[in-house]
Amino acid sequence: DAKTTQPPSMDCAEGRAANLPCNHSTISGNEYVYWYRQIHSQGPQYIIHGLKNNETNEMASLIITEDRKSSTLILPHATLRDTAVYYCIVRGYNQGGKLIFGQGTELSVKP
């Protein structure tokens, strides 16, 4: 079962930063935090992952708290095309690649 907790839905104004929280209070030392998103009717898309340091790529930033019990995915300038369900997933590197998806956060970016 998924070991993460996310709000079911969030709204964000176009052009503003979208901050999506995730709680993973039972994360163990060798588990990574992954973020995927699923735009309506499409396959999930990888966004970013991290262990304990903050990470940034061309899509987003991932901020992980020092105790690693929670994280925040930041989309710096949300666009309408970022409207999607965002999944926060905790996974160890040696778990056969299995992704366990929870309910995710449905992000609506509004004009």
Added chain:
Amino acid sequence: DTAVSQTPKYLVTQMGNDKSIKCEQNLGHDTMYWYKQDSKKFLKIMFSYNNKELIINETVPNRFSPKSPDKAHLNLHINSLELGDSAVYFCASSQVAPSYNEQFFGPGTRLTVL
């Protein structure tokens, strides 16, 4: 070029029939997966193959039989289809070494069992 492709995109069939869904990846990955997304949008892993060897089987009914003829292909055959098999099926692939990172998903196959 599509990285992970699935055929067909839509599949409508009668209960009791046998059907197959095909998946191909051109990314050179050595691991492929099948996921099922039901009507409530829950996405759940079904199978995983690494270099044609089954490594994950999430207690899926044995009416579902994955087949990997080579590491670029992972097909899903379903026997005696039931109403509850109606869902969107996603294929995915990733590279194991040096670590399990990004999984690339296909566009999905929407299966409707009548």
